Every structure is written in structure tokens, then in C-alpha cells.
Amino acid sequence: MEDLRATTVSDDPVQRRDLILLERAREGDLNAFNDLVVCYQDMLFALVVRMVPDRDQASDAVQEAFFSAYRNMGSFRGGSVKSWLSRIAINAAMDTQRLRKRRPSEPYPELEDDTWQPPADASADPVTTSLTSERHRVLNAALAKITDDQRTAIVLYDVEGYDYAEIADMTGVSVGTVKSRIHRGRLSLRSLLIDRMDMFRG
Amino acid sequence: METEGTEDPALAIAARHALHDEELIAAFATDGDAVDGVERARSFVDRCVACRDLHADLVAIGGMLRAVEKAEAVAATQPAPRDFRLSIETANRLRPGSAVLRSRNRLAAAIGSFSRPVGLSMASVGVVGLLVGTLTMGGFASPASAPEDNGGTGAAGVPTAVPGELTGPLGTRLESLRGSFDAVATAAPPTDEAVPGEAPLSSSGPTISTLIVGGSAILLIGGIALLALGSRRREPVPGR
Numbered sequence: 430m431e432d433l434r435a436t437t438v439s440d441d442p443v444q445r446r447d448l449i450l451l452e453r454a455r456e457g458d459l460n461a462f463n464d465l466v467v468c469y470q471d472m473l474f475a476l477v478v479r480m481v482p483d484r485d486q487a488s489d490a491v492q493e494a495f496f497s498a499y500r501n502m503g504s505f506r507g508g509s510v511k512s513w514l515s516r517i518a519i520n521a522a523m524d525t526q527r528l529r530k531r532r533p534s535e536p537y538p539e540l541e542d543d544t545w546q547p548p549a550d551a552s553a554d555p556v557t558t559s560l561t562s563e564r565h566r567v568l569n570a571a572l573a574k575i576t577d578d579q580r581t582a583i584v585l586y587d588v589e590g591y592d593y594a595e596i597a598d599m600t601g602v603s604v605g606t607v608k609s610r611i612h613r614g615r616l617s618l619r620s621l622l623i624d625r626m627d628m629f630r631g
Numbered sequence: 632m633e634t635e636g637t638e639d640p641a642l643a644i645a646a647r648h649a650l651h652d653e654e655l656i657a658a659f660a661t662d663g664d665a666v667d668g669v670e671r672a673r674s675f676v677d678r679c680v681a682c683r684d685l686h687a688d689l690v691a692i693g694g695m696l697r698a699v700e701k702a703e704a705v706a707a708t709q710p711a712p713r714d715f716r717l718s719i720e721t722a723n724r725l726r727p728g729s730a731v732l733r734s735r736n737r738l739a740a741a742i743g744s745f746s747r748p749v750g751l752s753m754a755s756v757g758v759v760g761l762l763v764g765t766l767t768m769g770g771f772a773s774p775a776s777a778p779e780d781n782g783g784t785g786a787a788g789v790p791t792a793v794p795g796e797l798t799g800p801l802g803t804r805l806e807s808l809r810g811s812f813d814a815v816a817t818a819a820p821p822t823d824e825a826v827p828g829e830a831p832l833s834s835s836g837p838t839i840s841t842l843i844v845g846g847s848a849i850l851l852i853g854g855i856a857l858l859a860l861g862s863r864r865r866e867p868v869p870g871r
Contacts, residue, residue, distance in 0.1 A: 463716040470715045471706035479702070488713055495715050499725045568695055587696035612657035619688050629691040 447510035455502045462502075466495055469511060473518040479584045480522040482573045486529075487522070494521035519585070519599050526577035564628055571621040579614030586611050648681035656682055660689035750857025753850045760847025768840040 447468070453461035473494060478487035494517045505513055572580055581600065585591045586607070597604045622629065652675070659672035666672060675682040717725070 459717060459719065459722045462722070466716045470711045471709070472703050474711035475705035475709065476702035484712060488711070491711065492715050495717065496721070496725055499717060499722065564695060565699065568692075568699075583696060587693060588699045589701055608658065608661075609654070612654050612661060615661065615689050615692055616653055616657050618692050619685065622688075622692070626688050626691070629695055630687065 444509060444511075448507075451502065451505060451510055454499075455505075462499060465510065465514075469514050470495075472511075473514060476515065476584075476589065477518050477522045479572075479588065480519070480577070480581050481525050482569075486525050490521040490525040491518060493524070494518040497521065516599055519581075523577075523581065523600065526581070530577070560628070567622065567625050567628065568618075571618050574621055575614050575617045579610050579617060582607055582610035583614045583618075644680055648679050651675045651679055651682055653685060656685050657689055660686050661693060746857040746860050750854045750860070752854070754854030754858060757847045757849075757851025757854055760843055760850060764840050764844035764847055767843065 447465065450461045450465045450468075454465065470491065474487060474491050477490050477494070478484060481487045481490055494514070497520075498514055498517050501517075572583070575583075578600075582596060585596045585599070586593070591599070593604045593607050596607045600607065602610075619626070652671075655666070655668055655672045656675060658666040659669065659676065663669075676686045677683075
């Protein structure tokens with residue numbers, strides 16, 4: 430087994446810490462792996478719950494992602510551990526979406542948490558804050574109604590800031606398909622929000 | 632194919648817009664000048680009111696989406712609903728290794744999951760079998776004295792209740808024997824030989840019971856062994 434610290438030199442202390450933990454985990458140190466879990470479980474859940482807007486299913490997907498990461502530690506070839514875990518979590522989320530497609534199920538419930546809320550701005554007046562919150566609530570409800578593929582592409586591109594090529598690589602489709610999903614997803618959102626667009630234009 | 636001849640202006644705008652490529656407008660709203668066919672998209676937006684509204688709405692939606700916090704920022708204030716750390720048992724189950732090792736672990740896990748329920752079933756059947764076998768052995772010993780105990784003998788001292796209770800060849804044989812006994816009833820005193828049919832009963836009963844008890848004991852021991860095997864497999868293996 431190659432030494433990750435030897436092959437991947439990083440000046441980023443967080444990345445260096447992650448590589449050391451992963452190296453120890455690969456040597457059989459479960460506590461080291463669990464330290465990585467603690468570091469990234471909140472971030473991965475926040476990412477997955479936007480792709481799978483059902484908290485229970487999102488939790489299961491994140492758990493499955495960590496199982497998969499543990500099973501496949503040997504396949505890590507250096508780079509960012511965070512990116513590696515994110516990709517595994519995105520794959521787990523897409524697996525959950527595929528499972529939902531195969532089984533008839535209820536539409537996603539509206540999220541009750543505030544993960545879509547913008548950061549609180551102390552200088553903003555209460556009216557503006559309330560309006561912004563309402564915009565995000567409406568946007569979130571609309572996002573839960575578009576297709577899984579479109580939502581995934583939009584979340585990864587617009588919210589998380591991945592580029593087209595990265596999303597294509599992660600989702601296993603062409604760049605053209607990724608673009609099409611984003612564009613059609615936005616058109617679907619506009620159709621769903623057409624009666625509330627004044628709220629967004631203002 | 633423009634619909635210049637339509638009388639209602641709103642309808643005419645809608646009809647014209649229906650022919651415009653909305654996905655191109657969406658691409659233009661997302662990628663701006665980098666989109667393929669930017670000139671065509673720009674002409675739609677410049678000349679069609681519906682396209683202009685659509686473009687403005689899509690830009691606004693894109694702005695709202697980009698204003699949403701990234702997962703990393705959300706995680707700083709909102710923890711995951713549960714702890715995803717792996718237990719030792721789960722880690723052992725998932726432990727990476729060679730293909731041969733993984734296959735062996737899968738087989739061992741399958742045997743482990745199989746041994747407990749089967750062992751429990753075998754042990755239960757064994758215990759029940761032992762109880763039934765023991766009771767049967769005791770039960771077969773008593774019929775020899777039954778005629779004396781219940782006093783159910785006929786006028787000649789022949790146990791009248793026995794043929795009625797027994798069925799099959801044994802019962803038939805006892806019926807014929809009873810006729811013979813009736814013939815000599817006045818001459819001969821009643822003896823225990825009046826129930827000769829019991830001889831096979833009393834000799835085969837313990838044999839069957841012994842088989843039941845022996846088989847049950849084997850089942851019980853085998854079941855306990857499987858249970859022990861299953862319990863040992865569930866113990867965590869040191870992780871380091």
C-alpha cells in the first residue's frame with residue numbers, strides 16, 4: 430500500500446491532517462477513520478440532503494457513503510480527501526435517487542430545516558430578512574419538485590460551484606447532458622415559480 | 632413561420648414565442664456570451680417580450696441559487712441528524728482486503744448468520760425431543776399393569792377395555808384372543824397372559840423412545856455447538 434503522505438505533498442494543514450488520518454485508517458486504525466467521519470459528516474449531510482430532500486433517506490445515503498469510503502480506502506490515489514468523500518457521497522445520493530425511481534413513492538416532503546436559508550445579515554432590516562427567507566423557502570419547495578437529475582446538476586453547479594466537466598465526471602454523463610439538465614431544470618423552476626416571480630424580480 | 636396575420640396582439644406574441652428556443656434562452660441566461668448560438672439568443676431576447684421576461688426570470692433564479700449557502704457553510708451551523716461513525720462490528724464487516732479474503736469473510740458471515748437460528752432451532756427440537764422421549768419411556772412401562780389398576784376386566788377377568796382402545800392389527804389380534812379366553816373362562820383362572828398383545832408394545836416402546844432420546848440428545852448437542860459458533864463469530868475482532 431502506497432504512503433499517501435509520500436505521494437501527495439500538501440501545504441494545506443487540513444488536507445495534510447486528512448491524509449494522515451486516511452493513511453492511519455488504511456493501516457487499520459478505525460479511530461482515525463472515525464475522526465474523518467466526524468470532520469465531514471455535517472458537510473456531506475448538508476450536500477446530500479439538497480440532492481435527496483428527505484432527511485431519513487439523506488441520512489441513509491451519507492451512512493452508505495461512509496461505508497463505501499471505508500471499503501474503498503485502498504482506491505484513494507491522493508489529492509483532496511474532502512473531494513474524494515464528496516464524490517462518494519454524491520454517488521450515494523444518486524443511488525438513492527435511482528432507488529426512488531424504481532419504487533413508487535411519495536413526493537419529497539418539504540424540508541423543515543433551514544439549510545436553504547441564506548446567511549443571516551445583521552445589517553439587514555427585518556422586512557428584507559423575512560422576504561429573503563420566504564424566497565428561499567419557495568425556491569426550496571420548487572427544487573424538491575423538479576427531476577432528480579436536474580436538481581443534482583443545479584445543486585452541484587449553482588450552489589456548490591462545481592464546473593460542468595467536474596459534474597459530468599461525477600455523474601457519469603457528458604458535459605452537454607449536464608448543461609441541458611441545468612438549463613431545463615431552471616426552466617422547470619421558472620414554470621413552478623411563475624406565480625411568485627415578482628418576489629424574485631424585486 | 633411567423634404569425635403576422637393573428638389579430639390579437641397578445642396571442643400573436645405568444646404564438647411567435649412558441650417558436651423560440653427556450654433552452655437556448657436558458658443557456659444564454661446561464662452562460663452569457665459563452666453559449667453556442669449567442670447571436671440567435673440575443674435576437675430572441677431583443678425582439679420577443681416573452682423571451683425577455685423568461686431571460687430576466689432565469690437570471691433572477693440563477694442569482695437566488697448562487698446566493699444559497701454551500702454545504703460546507705451550512706455544516707458549520709447545522710449538524711447532521713445522527714452520528715455516522717463506524718462501530719467495530721461494522722468496520723470488521725466492511726474491512727477492505729483481497730478478493731479471496733472478502734469472499735472468505737462473506738462466507739463466514741453467511742455461516743455466522745445461518746448458525747444461530749439453525750442452532751437455536753436444533754437445540755429447541757432437541758429439548759422437546761428429550762422431554763417427549765423420557766415421557767414416552769415412562770408411558771410404555773405402565774400399560775402392563777393397567778388391567779390391574781383400572782379393574783376393567785370382564786366376567787372372566789379379561790380386560791374388556793383393551794380391544795376397544797387398540798386399533799389396527801394389534802386390536803384385531805386381541806379380539807381373537809378374547810374369543811379364545813371366553814371359551815375357557817370357566818376352566819382357567821384369569822392371568823396376565825390374557826393380554827399377550829402387550830408383549831410387542833413393551834419391547835418396541837423403549838426402542839422407539841431410546842431412538843427419540845438419542846436423536847434429541849444429538850440435536851441438542853449440535854444446536855448448542857452451532858449457537859456457540861455463532862456467538863463466537865459475533866465477538867469483535869481487535870481492529871488494530
